[in-house]
Amino acid sequence: MENLKPSDLKSILHSKRANMYYLEYCRVMQKDGRVLYLTEAISNKSNQENQYFNIPIANTTVLLLGNGTSITQAAMRMLAQAGVLVGFSGGGGTPLYMANDVEQPIEWMTPQSEYRPTEYFQGWMKFWFDDEKRLNAAKRFQQARINYLNKVWSKDRDLKNEGFTVNDAGIETALARFNDRMLTANKSSDLLLTEAQLTKALYKFAANTTKTENFTRQHQSTDKANDFLNHGNYLAYGLAATTLWVLGIPHGFAVMHGKTRRGALVFDIADLIKDAIVLPWAFVCAKEKATEQEFRQQILQAFTDHKALDFMFDTVKSIALAQTPVGEPLGLQQVDNSGLKEGKKP
Structure with a gap:
């Protein structure tokens, strides 16, 4: 051939x-x-x-x-x-060196290209060095994250059948509390604390919904729920790393997980889809005693069904090119299918 x-x-x-x-x-x-x-x-x-x-x-x-x-x-x-x-990576799609740094992403080997777009990186730099604008970008990420969770859990029939719905009173309360605290946060550490509280509430809801007893989030664990969460999160990191590479934005320019943390922007982007897709399916598949391969197939199919990569591209591009005030519509655009928008040669 x-x-x-x-x-x-x-x-x-x-x-x-x-x-x-x-x-x-x-x-x-x-x-x-x-x-x-x-x-x-x-x-x-x-x-x-x-x-x-x-x-x-x-x-x-x-x-x-x-x-x-x-x-x-x-x-x-x-x-x-x-x-x-x-x-x-190590076995199961998670790093061999997780014991050293449980949140460190896999070291991605990215293709070498001098023809990727620069407009998104330039747009990112216009706000990144300003603390207030960078915090605004972090809040917009959180808004997009919650909007996506509402969309997926309202649309996905299989998740509804498993009991994952935004109409639950506890979830409605947690999301409303998160939104209020997110809007009033004055620094990224406040935002991280608020995010941790929401994630804890989502873990509790998922454990109760799937009747998972004595669940505690552990990055090094032998129980299936934690193993699947680790595995699914690293798949999300892969999509996030791909998004940033294609758009030409370095992984180190995070808006929420810390300016000094290498690769932290990968975490910011991956968080857009982790709660909506990875979290519920990790608990559901653990309850059903699925194999690692079955869980992976389920997650990848969910990424496709709910256009997770499209959503990542749209959100990052919107934030890079226009700093819309928090609370206003994000105005996300469809990914441009022509020219340099995703790295084609001129």
């Missing part, structure tokens, strides 16, 4: 791509102009057989390589040409 040109590999915009992959105990390679992963399977005759599986890189955002994986230089070159972010 003739090798594809880099321009051919970027025909699908990142905001419209559907695939994320987590691979373990396999070898990723380039073969006949495609990126494949090779596994060893035991046949009925007890002989080892090599099995090749294709990775549709033009429709992929993130590739996570877990335990027992290797990748060739040729495969990395093709992944870079297609704009796929690659991360090395």
Whole structure:
């Protein structure tokens, strides 16, 4: 098969791509102009057989390589040409070094490109050095986060059937209290405290709804709910890292999780979708004793169904280009499908 040109590999915009992959105990390679992963399977005759599986890189955002994986230089070159972010992780899609820093994201290997847009980075810098404007941006992230949770939990029939609804009195109270405290917060530490209180309320609601007894959020745990939360969060970090790379905004320019924390903007972006999608499905899948693969498939399907990546792009672009006062409509726009908006060459 003739090798594809880099321009051919970027025909699908990142905001419209559907695939994320987590691979373990396999070898990723380039073969006949495609990126494949090779596994060893035991046949009925007890002989080892090599099995090749294709990775549709033009429709992929993130590739996570877990335990027992290797990748060739040729495969990395093709992944870079297609704009796929690659991360090395421990088992289950979470970092090997979680014991050192439980919230540190995977070190993403980003494709090298000199043709990504600069307008969003320039827009980000116009407000980032101003404390008040940066706090305003953080509040807008929180507004968008709650709007998305309301939208997903109101629309998703499967979550409704599991008892996750914004019509619950406790959830309505928690969201209203969060909104009031968010609007009156005078510094990012106040906002972080308010966010922590909301997250605690959501954990309690999810545990009660799924009848999960004695739940305590732990980043190092052996219970399924915590394991699934960790796994789902890192998938969200992958989408967030992709969004920032495509728009050309460095990961260090956070608006909420701390100016001095490397990669903290990834957390800010991932928070947009974690409460709405990852949190409820982690508890539901734990209740149903799902496997890690089943949970991952459920999360990735939910990301697609609710256009999580589109939502991340829209929110970040809106905040980068227009500092709308908190409390007013965000005025989010559809992702532009032309030109340099998502990194095409001029």
